Amino acid sequence: MNDQVVIKTQGLTKKYGDFTAVNNLDLEVYAGEIFGLLGPNGAGKTTTILMLLGLTEPSQGIARINGYDTSKETLAVKKIVGYLPDHVGFYEDMTGRENLRFVGRLNGLPAKEIEERIDHLLERVKLSDVGNKKVGTYSRGMRQRLGLADTLMKDPRVIILDEPTLGLDPEGIAEMLALITELAKKDQRTVLISSHLLHQVQKICDRVGIFVRGNLLACGPIHTLGEKVFKDQPLTLEIQVSPLDEELIKLIKSLNQEIKIEIQEGKIMLESKTEIRKSLVRTISDHNYDLLFLKQRGRDLDDIYRRYFAEKG
């Protein structure tokens, strides 16, 4: 990965009447990275993507991909950008192969190269054996993979994926994410993923942007994001200990008087301003209690996300 900026937006704004879908977005995505644009439904992720592709015009601001203005030099942009829409649709009565061939021809590729690419891509997305079946017979996961092959037909430098894991089963999601990672790492393509499914997507993203109600709230690698947001917050732990009795509560209290304890559904929620994990674990085991579960809360993406919802909601 290098520091070359591939996607850059400056003050990108989209208004629908009084409603601001995207507000003054400044974003930079570097070459070869996987960038996750994460946010709840209706946050403006798809609108941003549409502006990046020149499918809708920004009210203000400018977006550039590889230096091309996306609202003016749309053809140049579309030559290097592959786009997978969130509800990707194919021509149902054409086969997978025919659909890909059509896209290849629209991109002005020579016939021989089209066939080679189709063979290669179908194999890559594991659809070689159904390539000659009509898309109408495909499952959701197959369609999504065909969609990925479809975006790759033009051999794009930048790939924009809108909710690529939506509606897939766990196995399908894992396959999809593995494919996407491969695209970025092996082929050196820049990938922008939008999603509201944090857990799935955060794993493969180099950097993420949290997008809520048209505003980019935080942007950066996931671990730094947690630190940034929660540096002043107390440490929150969720533990499960057997047996759970009064003695145990007293024991924990004895560690530090300032610990707040709350019991929820057999789990103990601890909130402490100081680091108590080591002493806590030792105390519990020294007194013949069994520690069944311990989780630090408030540092992962989900908590960041929830927090922003709470703040904004």
Added chain:
Amino acid sequence: MIFIAGILRKRGDPMSTSSLRVLYQKELADHLRSKRFIIILILVAITGLSSIYAAASGIRSAVSEQGNTFVFLKLFTTGGSSLPSFVSFMSFLGPLVGLSLGFDAINGEINRGSLSRLLAQPIPRDTVVNGKFLAGLTIIALMVISLGVALGALGIIMLGVIPTLEEILRLSVFFLLTILYMSLWLALSQLSSLVFRQTATSALACIAIWLFFSVFVGLLAGIIADALYPVNSSSTIDLALKKSNAELMLNRVSPSTLYSECTVSLLNPGVRTLGLITQEQLIGTIPGVLPFSQSLLLIWPHLVSLIALNMICFAISYIYFMRQEIRA
């Protein structure tokens, strides 16, 4: 059509013309493979054949009695005992052909989710509307021309009369006119497919417009003309003339009226005017037929209006589509 030809010629970029060709071929293949096309084709073919058959069986006796001129044209304009003529069938079914080819052109793609995929390819946006319209137009032309040739052949066999050059010319213009008329409805339905998100709504809107123009315009024109120039038993001839003229002009708002008037003039060389004439204007006229060029001159304004309507519909949908936000 001239408009589209202009667009095509203006584009020097080989990339965009080739993408238009790819899209056009795909649309054409889609139409030809679709069940809808087959249904429409069968419908038009059956009505065409039966009306010609009925007309031919009626004419044979008439021809032997009168030795009339332009027998071949009569084949298309006269109806059988229980069937309307081919011309009236066309003016009624023509819109249906155009509408059925275009009512889901754009919103169908949106609903399938394939439009955003299509527009993510490096093709100029107008390629999509142009390609779809051209493909629809080609289908219409294929349908009309093959039907025309088939019916002509049937006519020759049944009547045993070889059409004269003028008859062939008149019929050719008539079929071109039919293509133009159907393409107007195609442009209209394509516009409606842009405006309405649901294909069913779009189809319904198209049918509503079709019914309005082919049935209700006539009624409305009568009512409005009556209100403007109330004619009673003591009215002057002048007022009655004004009323009839107003009604005629209002009727001409409808493309169906334009088409019918054109066909009457084209296929009925005896028709000298499409407007009103009084008895006294007829005094001293020598009964005869108009030459082809004069018939053409008579319908020239109609042809221009039909082409203009076509262009307006297409231009509106073109502009609308270029500005539309494409959301999956």
